[in-house]
Amino acid sequence: MKKWYAVIGDPIAHSLSPYMHDAWFQESSIDASYIPVHLEPSELEDGFHALKKIGVSGFNVTLPHKQAIIPFLDGLDDTARTMNAVNTVVMKDGKSYGYNTDGDGFVQSLFALPVDREQPLLVIGAGGAARGIVHALHRAGFTRLTVTNRTFRRAEELAGEVGAEVMTISQAEAELGTFHTIVQTTSVGLSDNESLPLSVEWLKPGTVVADIVYNPLVTPLLKVASDKGCKTINGVGMFVHQGAIAFEKWTGKTPNQEAMIDSITQKLGGNNVNR
Missing domain, CATH: 3.40.50.10860 (Leucine Dehydrogenase, chain A, domain 1)
Incomplete structure (x- = not known):
């Protein structure tokens, strides 16, 4: 049947x-x-x-x-x-x-780029998506997590759940150059929203910058980060990997995720920015 x-x-x-x-x-x-x-x-x-x-x-x-x-x-x-x-x-x-499967899907996507679990990682946002990602990063062994959010109390609450550090947006902006990896989990950058989640004046070349938004493929944050010489990753990988975990739970089979990332990227009309 x-x-x-x-x-x-x-x-x-x-x-x-x-x-x-x-x-x-x-x-x-x-x-x-x-x-x-x-x-x-x-x-x-x-x-x-x-x-x-x-x-x-x-x-x-x-x-x-x-x-x-x-x-x-x-x-x-x-x-x-x-x-x-x-x-x-x-x-x-x-x-x-x-x-x-959302958080674990994101962590899998992050490993498309060379990331060091012992280096400082900043999560921007403290909503549902951020919560799943912060907990998954903690489970995956990332030891130096920091959370920032416009509403500082929510950042404090989320950071406290896993023993992470917490910063105000202004603190994070001033110390942006100290982070090896930056993860953007808010809805900023969706559709025609051209704003940034925070100032990237102090963003350093070589930083890994991830945005969980996948439509558009290149958000304003990823564009600025790429122009500054950062390594960027969009939300397509997270979408595909979280779906693959669900597929495995239903069928016991592991699907071809890399081919699907390419297919979804083409379907959305662009080239994969993950590099």
């Missing part, structure tokens, strides 16, 4: 997950399909039960449902529980289990 999977969110029409997972199913000779399902917040509970009733084998969860889905699930893995957010649901024997 053919299996099927889905991604739920609001909005959802823009999602590239169906393109990615359908390609991987074909590549892996798996008789399955993957569809987008638009669920508004008021429809989430009924939609979840409907998915179960009609036999979904698993699904991804995107905004704004990553936290709201939790009460309906039968179990959470440790990462999803720590994050208080779910982006992947596995169905097994009629039960639903939630996982969060």
